[in-house]
Amino acid sequence: MTAVVQMMPSESVVARAADNEVCSLVTCKDCGIYGLCRAVNGSDVDLRLPETIVRNRRLFKRGELLYRIGEPLRSIYAIRCGSVKTYVLTNDGRMQITGFHVAGELLGLGAIAANYFTNEAMVLETTMVCEVPIDVLEVYSEEIPSIRQQMLKIMSQEILDNQELMLLLGKKNADERLATFLLSLSRRFQRRNYSPTKFNLSMSRSDIGNYLGIAEETVCRMFTRFQNEGLLATERRQVQLHDLDRLSNIARG
Amino acid sequence: MTAVVQMMPSESVVARAADNEVCSLVTCKDCGIYGLCRAVNGSDVDLRLPETIVRNRRLFKRGELLYRIGEPLRSIYAIRCGSVKTYVLTNDGRMQITGFHVAGELLGLGAIAANYFTNEAMVLETTMVCEVPIDVLEVYSEEIPSIRQQMLKIMSQEILDNQELMLLLGKKNADERLATFLLSLSRRFQRRNYSPTKFNLSMSRSDIGNYLGIAEETVCRMFTRFQNEGLLATERRQVQLHDLDRLSNIARG
DNA sequence: CGGGATCTTGAGCAGGTTCAAATGCTGTGG
DNA sequence: CCACAGCATTTGAACCTGCTCAAGATCCCG
Numbered sequence: 355m356t357a358v359v360q361m362m363p364s365e366s367v368v369a370r371a372a373d374n375e376v377c378s379l380v381t382c383k384d385c386g387i388y389g390l391c392r393a394v395n396g397s398d399v400d401l402r403l404p405e406t407i408v409r410n411r412r413l414f415k416r417g418e419l420l421y422r423i424g425e426p427l428r429s430i431y432a433i434r435c436g437s438v439k440t441y442v443l444t445n446d447g448r449m450q451i452t453g454f455h456v457a458g459e460l461l462g463l464g465a466i467a468a469n470y471f472t473n474e475a476m477v478l479e480t481t482m483v484c485e486v487p488i489d490v491l492e493v494y495s496e497e498i499p500s501i502r503q504q505m506l507k508i509m510s511q512e513i514l515d516n517q518e519l520m521l522l523l524g525k526k527n528a529d530e531r532l533a534t535f536l537l538s539l540s541r542r543f544q545r546r547n548y549s550p551t552k553f554n555l556s557m558s559r560s561d562i563g564n565y566l567g568i569a570e571e572t573v574c575r576m577f578t579r580f581q582n583e584g585l586l587a588t589e590r591r592q593v594q595l596h597d598l599d600r601l602s603n604i605a606r607g
Numbered sequence: 608m609t610a611v612v613q614m615m616p617s618e619s620v621v622a623r624a625a626d627n628e629v630c631s632l633v634t635c636k637d638c639g640i641y642g643l644c645r646a647v648n649g650s651d652v653d654l655r656l657p658e659t660i661v662r663n664r665r666l667f668k669r670g671e672l673l674y675r676i677g678e679p680l681r682s683i684y685a686i687r688c689g690s691v692k693t694y695v696l697t698n699d700g701r702m703q704i705t706g707f708h709v710a711g712e713l714l715g716l717g718a719i720a721a722n723y724f725t726n727e728a729m730v731l732e733t734t735m736v737c738e739v740p741i742d743v744l745e746v747y748s749e750e751i752p753s754i755r756q757q758m759l760k761i762m763s764q765e766i767l768d769n770q771e772l773m774l775l776l777g778k779k780n781a782d783e784r785l786a787t788f789l790l791s792l793s794r795r796f797q798r799r800n801y802s803p804t805k806f807n808l809s810m811s812r813s814d815i816g817n818y819l820g821i822a823e824e825t826v827c828r829m830f831t832r833f834q835n836e837g838l839l840a841t842e843r844r845q846v847q848l849h850d851l852d853r854l855s856n857i858a859r860g
Numbered sequence: 861c862g863g864g865a866t867c868t869t870g871a872g873c874a875g876g877t878t879c880a881a882a883t884g885c886t887g888t889g890g
Numbered sequence: 891c892c893a894c895a896g897c898a899t900t901t902g903a904a905c906c907t908g909c910t911c912a913a914g915a916t917c918c919c920g
Contacts, residue, residue: 443774446860507719513717517705517725520695521697523820527908528907528908559868607697781875781876824899830900861920863918863920870913872909874907875908890892
């Protein structure tokens, strides 16, 4: 957590807003709110706007929805702490989880085309978000070129992530899927200066299975197998990875 | 094709450019180049720019690549006629097709985050594209707000399409997959004023299977089954759909 | 401390894959 | 213009990965 202080720009409007919840927003180097903050710092614009953005914060409890399918797009959401799953539904109610999201990530940009949400976002644990009204965001991207670029990058990144998931769902078998998933988490934690080899999962086995397109039971069996093979150790939702290289071989990019 | 003339705005810079290849670009109501053209028409900007965009056209033959994985992003591509498949690869060479693209669609925007291509685009039949250099596009989005919006919408739409494919890959069985695929094609043809019930496929059974995450043989078997059940008739790559409603029931959204 | 949720493991089953082979197009070169 | 090679499509049969159903174990929240 010392990293937070180092990364926070001293002259930042975020720093001026001056509560440590806001500070936590700049812990994410490569996405969401940090991007917005950096964009603002990099140019001489009216500094009252960013404060508007980070002020409107809300707390959600496990199981609550940030937004629903079909709901008109009014705001996008930046996760300050906690975690969220997003998913889509078949018309007979089957669910496919399309992503797990953590602090610093931005949700809702995918709804821009349709003007309403086509996926749903459910909170996995107690989670704090900032709600950024879409019209505020529009004012921003009008005035600040780097915010426009940032938004394009975020959406582009989402497309890349989705491509990886499609590759997994279409072409990988069960052990490749779980290995890919664990490595992807590991890398995300590493980028945030958390341990890449020891972390705990905020989602259930059932959610993991749903996301990976395999049954909950298969997830368990794969965990057991990996454990028997000395690749990792699990204790409920606590995971410790022992051999990233071997895991990476199994995952097959 | 009379629709082309009706849809082409009379004062359009595109019309002034005055060759019928350019005209074909405005046949697509809801995406890509038509979007760019409309954006330009709607505001009073330097009209020489759009001509630059639509001038730089190239012809590709079946099997050729618009761009490769790892190649730096220099241009995006607008399809004028023909069709293209895009795909990603595992590091041991397995391929997952992520989309089939036809006239009016824009390819390459997904590479903005990484600045290089993470997928590859291969032409399925003789195909004409315009190559739009990325720096030209940047000048545009700087000057023309509606082009910015259009780019966001296109990327957002790609996210929506990918979500649908993830739902299919993760949660649907073989007959649901093929039915979903056929209906999606049908709707796309309908929007372009082609027959929604009789069309021919530019991709092989193998490509369809790869896209849908099932084996080529399974695609054949499903086609045969649908045919036996009176849902459709196929003659090689020519398809005639007899019962869109029933197909829609099978597809399950 | 109790009860529902979550996780784990087993056993049988099934949908879809893989391998194999026959048939039918297509376009290419002579 | 035709023959032929190579690719695409179709169908059959055996097999296998992962699913479903079921039951027990463990955890965690109130």
